[in-house]
Every structure is written in C-alpha cells, then in structure tokens.
Amino acid sequence: MSGFRHVVMFKWAEGTTTGQQDEVAAKLGQLPGRIPEIGTYSIGVDAGVNPGAYDFVVVADFADRDAYLVYRDHPAHRAMIEEFIAPIVAERAAIQYET
Amino acid sequence: MSGFRHVVMFKWAEGTTTGQQDEVAAKLGQLPGRIPEIGTYSIGVDAGVNPGAYDFVVVADFADRDAYLVYRDHPAHRAMIEEFIAPIVAERAAIQYET
Numbered sequence: 001m002s003g004f005r006h007v008v009m010f011k012w013a014e015g016t017t018t019g020q021q022d023e024v025a026a027k028l029g030q031l032p033g034r035i036p037e038i039g040t041y042s043i044g045v046d047a048g049v050n051p052g053a054y055d056f057v058v059v060a061d062f063a064d065r066d067a068y069l070v071y072r073d074h075p076a077h078r079a080m081i082e083e084f085i086a087p088i089v090a091e092r093a094a095i096q097y098e099t
Numbered sequence: 100m101s102g103f104r105h106v107v108m109f110k111w112a113e114g115t116t117t118g119q120q121d122e123v124a125a126k127l128g129q130l131p132g133r134i135p136e137i138g139t140y141s142i143g144v145d146a147g148v149n150p151g152a153y154d155f156v157v158v159a160d161f162a163d164r165d166a167y168l169v170y171r172d173h174p175a176h177r178a179m180i181e182e183f184i185a186p187i188v189a190e191r192a193a194i195q196y197e198t
Contacts, residue, residue, distance in 0.1 A: 004146070005141070005143065005158075007106060007108070007156055007158065009106070009108070009192050009193075009194050042104070042198060044104065044194065044196025044197070044198065045196055046194050046195065046196060047103070047164065047195045047196050047197055049164065049167070049168070049195045050171075050193065050195065052193075053193055053194050053195065054192055054193065054194040055194075056194075057106055057194045057196060059104075059106065059158060065146065065148065068148070069148070072149075091192075093108050093153055093190075093192035094108075094149065094151075094152055094153065095108050095143065095145050095152050095153040095154075095155075095156045096145065096146045096148045096149065096152065097143025097144055097145060097146050097156060098143070098146055099141060099143065
C-alpha cells in the first residue's frame with residue numbers, strides 16, 4: 001500500500017444530539033461522490049468500549065498528499081465543516097501520514 | 100467491509116527524540132507477530148501538512164470487538180505501552196468503531 005491518509009476525530013459539545021451527529025455522517029458521506037480525489041472514506045461513531053474516547057472519526061485515504069489537499073480545501077468540504085461540524089465541536093484531533 | 104477498528108493518536112512530550120519515536124514504531128511493529136488477533140496494523144508519523152496535528156498514529160483493524168479487546172489487554176501490548184509510550188506521551192486521542 002502506498003498513499004496518504006488523513007485521520008480526524010471529534011468530541012462533540014455537550015448537548016449535541018444524535019440527530020446532529022447523524023447529519024454530520026450523512027453530509028460527510030456525500031463527499032466521496034463530489035470529490036473524486038477521495039479514495040476510501042471511513043466514518044465511525046465511538047463503540048463505547050473505552051472511557052474518554054472521542055465521539056466520531058473519519059479515516060480517509062488518498063493517492064497522495066496533493067489529492068488530500070484538494071479534499072481539505074474543497075468548497076463542498078469546507079462548507080460542510082462550517083455548517084455542520086464547527087457548531088458542535090468541542091475537541092478535534094487530526095494527523096496526516098504517508099501509508 | 101465488516102470489522103472493528105481502533106484508532107489512537109499521540110502527541111509526544113517536549114524533548115522527545117526521533118529515536119524514541121522510532122523505537123515506539125519498531126516495538127509496535129512487532130505486535131502483529133505476537134498477537135494474532137491483529138488484522139491490519141498501520142503506523143504513521145505526521146506528514147507535517149497541518150499545524151496542530153498529532154505526532155503519531157496507529158490504525159488497527161480487527162475481526163470484531165473481542166479481537167480488539169485481546170489486543171488491548173495483551174501483556175505484550177501493555178508492557179510496550181508502559182515502557183516506551185507512557186514515558187513520552189503528552190496527549191492521547193482514541194476511538195474504536197465498527198467498520
């Protein structure tokens with residue numbers, strides 16, 4: 001395997017509803033159809049195994065760093081973050097790495 | 100795809116050397132040979148694209164939640180954490196989810 005992976009986790013603010021989280025998942029799920037640079041796109045909700053875990057995660061694989069940057073800066077992605085994620089984020093943790 | 104994924108990121112404490120980080124990667128890299136419950140095991144170091152990113156990440160895939168729990172609690176894993184990771188961790192972010 002050779003490529004570039006983006007991983008981001010969120011903890012939601014107190015009072016965030018499952019409906020809001022579902023909306024984030026649904027909106028993110030539309031991005032692969034709009035941003036062809038996305039290779040694989042895995043969205044997950046914490047399974048509740050360990051205390052202190054983050055609430056929500058995206059693991060996205062790209063052909064290379066440039067493809068990731070197209071995704072990062074894509075207007076559909078930015079608008080989705082602004083409208084649905086930013087209002088409910090309490091904590092964010094992210095990393096990008098070569099796979 | 101159907102399985103269970105564990106994602107964990109670390110920020111290292113100030114003064115952590117690349118040698119220490121390499122040692123963590125090397126020791127983690129031995130775990131799949133010792134813990135057969137591990138499916139795929141991806142270790143990464145931040146590519147330096149975005150400010151504020153975490154330093155180090157592990158994305159591990161398992162057949163199911165029980166297989167993950169074997170890994171989580173395996174003595175080889177716990178000893179490795181205790182000896183090589185715990186002394187240099189500043190921040191940790193983790194999530195587990197069904198894939």
